[in-house]
Amino acid sequence: MIKIDFKNIFACPSAGVSEAKWRALGKDLPRLIKQLKTRGQGFHSVIDDAKTAGEIIKFAKAQRGKFESLVVLGIGGSALGLLAISQALNNIYHNEAGARGKRTPKLYVLDNIDPALIRETEEQLNLAKTLFIVISKSGTTAETVSQYLYFRKKIAQKKLLIKKHFVFITDAKTGWLRQVANAEKISAFSIPNNIGGRWSVLTPVGLLPAALMGIDIQKILASARQGRSSIFLANFSANLAWQMASAQYLLYHQGRSINVLMPYAQHLWRLADWYRQLLAESIGKVKNRRGEQVNVGITPVTALGVTDQHSQLQLYSEGPEDKLIIFVRVSEAGKKISIPLLTKTEVEFSFLRGVSFNKLFDVEYQGTAAALTKNNRPNFTINIKRVDEQTLGELFMLFEGAVAFLGELFNVDAFNQPGVELSKKMTRDLLKNS
Amino acid sequence: MIKIDFKNIFACPSAGVSEAKWRALGKDLPRLIKQLKTRGQGFHSVIDDAKTAGEIIKFAKAQRGKFESLVVLGIGGSALGLLAISQALNNIYHNEAGARGKRTPKLYVLDNIDPALIRETEEQLNLAKTLFIVISKSGTTAETVSQYLYFRKKIAQKKLLIKKHFVFITDAKTGWLRQVANAEKISAFSIPNNIGGRWSVLTPVGLLPAALMGIDIQKILASARQGRSSIFLANFSANLAWQMASAQYLLYHQGRSINVLMPYAQHLWRLADWYRQLLAESIGKVKNRRGEQVNVGITPVTALGVTDQHSQLQLYSEGPEDKLIIFVRVSEAGKKISIPLLTKTEVEFSFLRGVSFNKLFDVEYQGTAAALTKNNRPNFTINIKRVDEQTLGELFMLFEGAVAFLGELFNVDAFNQPGVELSKKMTRDLLKNS
Numbered sequence: 035m036i037k038i039d040f041k042n043i044f045a046c047p048s049a050g051v052s053e054a055k056w057r058a059l060g061k062d063l064p065r066l067i068k069q070l071k072t073r074g075q076g077f078h079s080v081i082d083d084a085k086t087a088g089e090i091i092k093f094a095k096a097q098r099g100k101f102e103s104l105v106v107l108g109i110g111g112s113a114l115g116l117l118a119i120s121q122a123l124n125n126i127y128h129n130e131a132g133a134r135g136k137r138t139p140k141l142y143v144l145d146n147i148d149p150a151l152i153r154e155t156e157e158q159l160n161l162a163k164t165l166f167i168v169i170s171k172s173g174t175t176a177e178t179v180s181q182y183l184y185f186r187k188k189i190a191q192k193k194l195l196i197k198k199h200f201v202f203i204t205d206a207k208t209g210w211l212r213q214v215a216n217a218e219k220i221s222a223f224s225i226p227n228n229i230g231g232r233w234s235v236l237t238p239v240g241l242l243p244a245a246l247m248g249i250d251i252q253k254i255l256a257s258a259r260q261g262r263s264s265i266f267l268a269n270f271s272a273n274l275a276w277q278m279a280s281a282q283y284l285l286y287h288q289g290r291s292i293n294v295l296m297p298y299a300q301h302l303w304r305l306a307d308w309y310r311q312l313l314a315e316s317i318g319k320v321k322n323r324r325g326e327q328v329n330v331g332i333t334p335v336t337a338l339g340v341t342d343q344h345s346q347l348q349l350y351s352e353g354p355e356d357k358l359i360i361f362v363r364v365s366e367a368g369k370k371i372s373i374p375l376l377t378k379t380e381v382e383f384s385f386l387r388g389v390s391f392n393k394l395f396d397v398e399y400q401g402t403a404a405a406l407t408k409n410n411r412p413n414f415t416i417n418i419k420r421v422d423e424q425t426l427g428e429l430f431m432l433f434e435g436a437v438a439f440l441g442e443l444f445n446v447d448a449f450n451q452p453g454v455e456l457s458k459k460m461t462r463d464l465l466k467n468s
Numbered sequence: 469m470i471k472i473d474f475k476n477i478f479a480c481p482s483a484g485v486s487e488a489k490w491r492a493l494g495k496d497l498p499r500l501i502k503q504l505k506t507r508g509q510g511f512h513s514v515i516d517d518a519k520t521a522g523e524i525i526k527f528a529k530a531q532r533g534k535f536e537s538l539v540v541l542g543i544g545g546s547a548l549g550l551l552a553i554s555q556a557l558n559n560i561y562h563n564e565a566g567a568r569g570k571r572t573p574k575l576y577v578l579d580n581i582d583p584a585l586i587r588e589t590e591e592q593l594n595l596a597k598t599l600f601i602v603i604s605k606s607g608t609t610a611e612t613v614s615q616y617l618y619f620r621k622k623i624a625q626k627k628l629l630i631k632k633h634f635v636f637i638t639d640a641k642t643g644w645l646r647q648v649a650n651a652e653k654i655s656a657f658s659i660p661n662n663i664g665g666r667w668s669v670l671t672p673v674g675l676l677p678a679a680l681m682g683i684d685i686q687k688i689l690a691s692a693r694q695g696r697s698s699i700f701l702a703n704f705s706a707n708l709a710w711q712m713a714s715a716q717y718l719l720y721h722q723g724r725s726i727n728v729l730m731p732y733a734q735h736l737w738r739l740a741d742w743y744r745q746l747l748a749e750s751i752g753k754v755k756n757r758r759g760e761q762v763n764v765g766i767t768p769v770t771a772l773g774v775t776d777q778h779s780q781l782q783l784y785s786e787g788p789e790d791k792l793i794i795f796v797r798v799s800e801a802g803k804k805i806s807i808p809l810l811t812k813t814e815v816e817f818s819f820l821r822g823v824s825f826n827k828l829f830d831v832e833y834q835g836t837a838a839a840l841t842k843n844n845r846p847n848f849t850i851n852i853k854r855v856d857e858q859t860l861g862e863l864f865m866l867f868e869g870a871v872a873f874l875g876e877l878f879n880v881d882a883f884n885q886p887g888v889e890l891s892k893k894m895t896r897d898l899l900k901n902s
Contacts, residue, residue: 109774110775110777114779125588126585127563127592130563130564130574145775145778146773147825147832148733148825149801149826149829150735150802154561157559157565158565174817176819176820179820183814184805184807187810210814232779299584300580300584310779311780314779315783318782318784318785318786330788333726333788333790333791341580343891344545344579345548346744346749347891348753348886348887349748349765349887351752351890351891352887353748353752353763354763354767355763356767368584368587371586371587373614373618375617376617383608383613386614386899390583394611394899395582397898397899398891402891404894405890405891405894408890452782453843454778456839456843457785457832457836458835460834460838461834462835463835464835465819465823465831466819468831
């Protein structure tokens, strides 16, 4: 069960958001819940799709033991969610640990087309033992289709069966990948029509790779349902997603247009990366829903505790007053590891006596949050018990719910991304004219 | 040889920085070069230290073949530079590739104290075949000292020799690590007194781990000297570091307070991370050199081309006009990899016909830069030929020179970090009182 502690926002007078002001905005909650429901988005209903979950698990079981490596061909929303799941629930050194005889396949995510990445990834693969997961909502993403064509040829050259080495995740009906799947009877899972790429982590996009690595996706879905239960409650105190969004919104209008997501958990920095896309693409919009030019957008920044205390904290503490810091704190970080003190010469480290890494890690979070607050830098903390399937689904729903509410608060369409089309068009034009 | 193309800044009228204005600021260049020289900083002179380079190479040769793994215990400036070097010059899958029989040791960088990281790293290690590199300028960094104490005990428990399995990099005279090195005759390299952590990549901090992985540090140093040669030229056209800094500075005063560093090179995203610390800590300051409260700071954001076109470009194109995008473009990205087109059904991808991944990658950069410019989003491009030892040193000096000039332009001390002390003090107090 997630808890959020907002008090360090109100303890920063210059941030300009009092608890009363924040609670008062709650009057809009019932109206905005209604409004959000009219959007017809599926990010919160797809987690009830037991049929697809069952098919994913069945497919994963059938592949068990066949593959040493999974290669995801996907970019943006087709990569960041599954990376977040993998990093949260697998060993930090998953691919290396796998090489030592563990049973789950290694994971390679080709979310770029740098030739060096393609070449060096290919060198790692035994194609006969590789399953390619091709992910594109539209079925036409140029980078992903190119990679598919490339590895398809490699598989064919090895006289291996395309059908055995590829699985697609794409729209149920439209797009080139769906046509290929139909024509060649390649296994394919669907991304529901009403879920965009960056909202798709709890569809086959995130769940199929997870299941193939032996992760219990039913637990993730159950915890997501748990998290979802409060999103549509028109009750300020119960609705964490609303509380978070309304704090972000009010602070934005006080000049805090940068949101730093700083988990104190090595296993969660990819989750921060997933959130970075969700927040950036959903709220960064030139026009609001009335067609007026607004150029709004919260700039997400990812940071990692304690690591970035030694890289970014100086700026956060002393620089422009343009940031809100969002911490994620894990109360049970696993087995205690003690810090030994060996000799008398360490008297200057006496403050570490009897302290574990677990405690030092958590106290550094406390010291950092307190110091930022003292410097009038607003921050709040998302508290979870541990990083596991049972909290991950809840976190996904919290972040998705909060970003959806931000869309309603800013009155922008949080579910499209019109601003990337110009670059795609210019790229195509440059290729045609070259 | 690096070239920078600034024209997309001047092609964005609403960014408010004309070429004339930018060139006019060059009148301050001679004065600020003089001023910078009075700071007595060593980041630009340490690259002449042939003696230390020789000692590093000698030490690395003596270790050859002895170790399977290098573990760096270091955080912030003691981690980011060596990670940048390793990622730029090693295989992207260095540790996995190493497992397949390559001769250079694997690299683990413990730049956090999350117990999960410590535990999972330890599981990867054969301690008898592990060399620990303990890096702390002050010799008193609590996180690093704790990790040292922990692994020292592990090594001792295995009846292995401390002297054989540890090497220190710290201040030549002061600090606890130096005392231990002297008392126990542990090999130790020095960080010059006039070089702070984030400026230390071309000291033993970055060079020793590099040399231990078989990287040619003489080439890096030679290219750094090449890059340095222009930093102190009071000639606008020849001084790339100045050109870069003055563009960043002028745009900051037009509201572009976020700088996105977006290399189109998978091998350079860790370099962007290194730069992120350098820029954030150096310029993010509450007070200027006259003691006046200024709260200045450029917020660095790292992004990766083409990956983040599918994650952040929407925000950069349509969101608030608060960003400058800095691209790094690599003109020779290695051996061509063609995109095969297989069937008639791919007519919608005809724009890919005859195109290589190399070309697509570069054209996507062009399309993105052009689209941003068209949307009045200022950007400039650092052009390099390839990612190798010969460009890496130049890049380090370019970025360091530019940040040093930014310090002079903003009139802040770019070489200290007073803002992190409060959090450290509060952490210590919390531990004492608990």
